[in-house]
Amino acid sequence: MAMVKIDGERQEPDARRWTFVVTGGALTAAPIRVDAASPADCLEDALQILRERGIELS
Structure with a gap:
């Protein structure tokens, strides 16, 4: 889920x-949360962060 x-x-x-x-699937144990200005x-x-964890999106 994102x-x-x-x-x-x-x-x-x-x-x-x-x-x-974003959470679920490969991120169930360690979801990602980012706060930013835009x-x-x-x-x-x-x-x-996803790339650093070895997850590539196309």
Whole structure:
């Protein structure tokens, strides 16, 4: 499962309002959560973590 959400309570100008979470399958024991300032930053950081764990997405 993967989810991207925005937190409206984080109002500071450089707040990490966006959250990306992925879990299940190979990630059941160690899900990934990334908080960032934009959806693109979340996905970029999450893809890097997945690559570091040996999981490639095409």
